[in-house]
Amino acid sequence: MQISPSYIFEPREKKRDRLLSFAMKDDFFTSMIYDLIDYGYEVKFSILGGAGAYKPFALSSEKLDTPQKQQQFTHGFWKMSEAGNMKAKIQLSLLLGAGGNAHSFLHEILHFYQDMYGLYFLPLKEQGVFPVSLDANGNIVSILFCEAWAEIETIRTCWALAQKGDDLGWIGAINSPDWKDLAKSYDHDLQNGVDEAKAAANAFRYWYKCKQRSFYETQALKIYEINFARYVEDVKDISDAQISDNLRSLELADILARIPQNHIPKYFTQIDLDDELFSKPVSANVVKYINEIEQKYGAEHSGNIQDIRCGSPPYIWKRLRNAEVEASEVPPH
Numbered sequence: 001m002q003i004s005p006s007y008i009f010e011p012r013e014k015k016r017d018r019l020l021s022f023a024m025k026d027d028f029f030t031s032m033i034y035d036l037i038d039y040g041y042e043v044k045f046s047i048l049g050g051a052g053a054y055k056p057f058a059l060s061s062e063k064l065d066t067p068q069k070q071q072q073f074t075h076g077f078w079k080m081s082e083a084g085n086m087k088a089k090i091q092l093s094l095l096l097g098a099g100g101n102a103h104s105f106l107h108e109i110l111h112f113y114q115d116m117y118g119l120y121f122l123p124l125k126e127q128g129v130f131p132v133s134l135d136a137n138g139n140i141v142s143i144l145f146c147e148a149w150a151e152i153e154t155i156r157t158c159w160a161l162a163q164k165g166d167d168l169g170w171i172g173a174i175n176s177p178d179w180k181d182l183a184k185s186y187d188h189d190l191q192n193g194v195d196e197a198k199a200a201a202n203a204f205r206y207w208y209k210c211k212q213r214s215f216y217e218t219q220a221l222k223i224y225e226i227n228f229a230r231y232v233e234d235v236k237d238i239s240d241a242q243i244s245d246n247l248r249s250l251e252l253a254d255i256l257a258r259i260p261q262n263h264i265p266k267y268f269t270q271i272d273l274d275d276e277l278f279s280k281p282v283s284a285n286v287v288k289y290i291n292e293i294e295q296k297y298g299a300e301h302s303g304n305i306q307d308i309r310c311g312s313p314p315y316i317w318k319r320l321r322n323a324e325v326e327a328s329e330v331p332p333h
Helices: 012-023 027-039 067-082 094-116 136-163 168-174 180-191 196-209 212-232 240-245 252-256 266-270 284-297 313-328
Strands: 041-046 088-093
Touching: 012 027, 012 041, 012 094, 027 041, 027 094, 027 136, 027 313, 041 094, 067 313, 088 094, 094 136, 094 168, 094 313, 136 168, 136 180, 136 196, 136 212, 136 252, 136 284, 168 180, 180 196, 196 212, 196 266, 212 284, 240 284
Parallel strands: 041 088
Antiparallel strands: none
């Protein structure tokens, strides 16, 4: 697909506004856009390669072991937020063109949505404390789910909008270097009379069997290693057994429990969430590394993921804002 030079040199604001307008043609994505604007965001366009990026991260703090320190943390968080120091940053590639970026933009803002509900399970790192966090396999499970769901939801939305007359995102989907086969498979099912929920469930399983899975497993493991090094860097005299006690396993059902019930796609009811397809890595290098980690920290960990104190800025922002709204709705005595 050739990219028009006029698109590359088009003002960034015009490209951004086109993406916002496209996303807001869908009700689900419209709600994300409102949150994205309220939270604060940046969209950057790069001439370099790549399909797009949104990078979740978690905050660090002093040890929050008193109500006063927790209150100070909240105050400091709002000051950082108001100063624009924690904006959601989305990067897109100019080489994808308008259609490719419309497709990619939906995918990336769905990652922001996932981050708001803590689906990456990134813990707040308190000084001198090894946080309760996902084990290596749990990290892979969460990241792969977020990637699969983001892409399936993007393809579904682009296809649906194309049926209504706006094929900008669908053009991007069927020309995507990574996901064109997935988009065409979903379209083929629908064109042959397969129920939409069934077609989406087929596409979700297809994602987990595609060649890109190995890339995402390797990336997820690298992220785990980087985060683990940060968790232990200022913690003294902690044993492997103590670290193991703070590690948590993860299942897809745990992830779905964090999503608002009215936002859970119906097609998930047609997927066996206990299938090992979704919970066991398949890349040889990743499997080898996981086995080595399990020899050190054990293979069985608690599934009490509610113990994880999420440090994602969008997650904290969403929780604090909801608390403020609920407090303002309480009638005075």
